[in-house]
Amino acid sequence: MMPYFTYERALRAEEVGPALVASGGRTRVLAGGTELVPLLKDRLVKADHLVDIRGLVDEMGGILVGEGGGLRVGAxxxxxxxxxxxxxxxxxxxxxxAAEATASPELRNQATLGGNLLQLTRCEYFRSGAPCYLNGGQVCFAAEGRHERHSIYPRGTSVSVNPSDPATALLAADASLEILAPSGATRTVPIAEALKDPDHDDPRFLALGEGELIVAVVLPPGERASAYAKAMERADWSFALASVAVSLAFDGEGRVADARVVLGGVAGTPRREPAVEAALTGRRVDRAAVVRAAQAACQDARPLPGNGYKVELVRGLLRRALSGLASGSEGATGRASAV
Ligand SMILES: Cc1cc2nc3c(=O)[nH]c(=O)nc-3n(C[C@H](O)[C@H](O)[C@H](O)COP(=O)(O)OP(=O)(O)OC[C@H]3O[C@@H](n4cnc5c(N)ncnc54)[C@H](O)[C@@H]3O)c2cc1C
Structure with missing residues (x-):
């Protein structure tokens, strides 16, 4: 049963942060509600009051061309x-x-980009309310228990992975977050600096201060070719077992001048792969380069006993994404069995 709470519509973005701070954590921001509402229902998040921000489209909506090119995507x-x-x-x-590979058509019509970046772990122990580390307990049950979908780069106390598909693609795009503080000040932070592992004090995957709002995501200008590939247990309504986002800039002779390669679903944060980037840089994306680059992935992974399969999965996804870029084809998502 849904717990009791009061509800209001925010009229100005600047008023939301101070209200969140004044409530001492008992007021929550509501965007699409596809994450917050189930968390409230399952009592994994507690709130007395919800502030609905969906009307703040002037400040936080729309996709606009930024100064000097690039895009500003409202949260x-x-x-x-x-x-x-x-x-x-x-x-x-x-x-x-990545956005197209997220959830289902119905959810994509409702779910916002800001809310997606602030979703919590999909770990079944956490979601079932078990007294695990991220629910205020002392242990991560997944580390010793069921962890097929968890991290192959375990560090810290939780072995959760960041479940956001867009976050992986945004790191490959070198995006930044525009953040509004309760003081009314706005700062722009590279997403690489904002992404973090979830922990006891803050189970989110983004470092936001108390009462801070994401108002927009800023995509830098630049001509790059990019592709996203995702492996899932089924083709819809399913989170990434692993994913890869590749973003390449080419020189005038068709060689890779700059590579950004990011893995998703394998660690507490989306993870750049410098060894793969180095294997691509200075080369044409031909078959030999694709095979060599894919093989360079996950060399330093430390899988748990039940999730070593992710290493080969990532390499398969990389081959698919890079081959797609080489041939200019689309449609890099699919089921795990198809990799
Ligand atoms: C069945 C299912 C399948 C899914 N599959 C995938 C998947 O494959 N890949 C994937 O990436 N995601 C997946 N998701 C997650 C989904 O994308 C998120 O639930 C959704 O994007 C959250 O957005 P929302 O607007 O509904 O957020 P809400 O539920 O409204 O909010 C989520 C959280 O973010 C906070 N918040 C929202 N907006 C802001 C803001 N601008 N500033 C500060 N705080 C804010 C809220 O307070 C809340 O804590 C799935 C979800 C479901 C239910």
Whole structure:
């Protein structure tokens, strides 16, 4: 049963942060509600009051061309809008593919980009309310128990993985977050600096201060080719067992001048792969380069007893994403069995 709470619609973004701080954590922001509402229902998050921010479209909506190129994507933009926007599809294809590979069409119509980045772990121990580390307990049950979907780079106390598909593509795109503090000040932080492992004090995967709002995601300008590939247990409504986002800039002779390669679903944060980036840089993306680059992935992984399969899965996804870029084909997502 849903616990009792009061509800209001926010009229100005600047008023939300101070209200969150004044409530001492008992007020929560509501965007699409696809994550917050189930968490409230399952009593994994407690709130007396919800502030609905969906009306703040002037400050937090829309996809606009930024100064000097690039895009500013409002935090309230839905994943469906993101996936179909012509400029996102043309210039940040991995992001459009990641948004399109998220959840289901119904959820993508409701779920916002800001809310997606702030979803909590999908670990079944946490979601079932077990007294695990992220629920305020002392141990991560998944480390010793069921961890097929968990980290192959375990560190800290939780072995959860960041479940966000867009986060992986945003790190490959070198995106930044525009964050509004309760003081009214706005700061822009590279997503690479904002991503963090979840912990006792804050189970989120992003470092946000008390009462801070994500108002937008900023995508830098630049001509790059990119692709996203995701392995799932089934083709819809399913989180990444592993994913890869690749973003490449080419020189005038068709060689890779700069590579950003990010793995998702394998660690507490999306993870850049410098060895794969080095294997690609200075080369044409031909078959030999694809095979060599894929093989360079996950050399330093430390899988748990039940999730070593992710290493080969990642390499298969890399081959798929890179081959797609080489041939200019689309559609890099699919079921695990298809890799
Ligand atoms: C069945 C199912 C399958 C899914 N599959 C995938 C998947 O494959 N890949 C994937 O990446 N995700 C997946 N998701 C997660 C889904 O994308 C998120 O639930 C959704 O994006 C959250 O957005 P929302 O607008 O509904 O957030 P809400 O539920 O409204 O909010 C989520 C959290 O973010 C906070 N919040 C929201 N917006 C802001 C903001 N602008 N600033 C500060 N705080 C904010 C809220 O207070 C809350 O804590 C799935 C979810 C479901 C239910």
């Amino acid at each position: 309230l933009v839905t994943l469906a809008e993101l996936a179909r926007h012509p400029l996102v599809r043309a210039n940040y294809r991995a992001l459009a593919q």
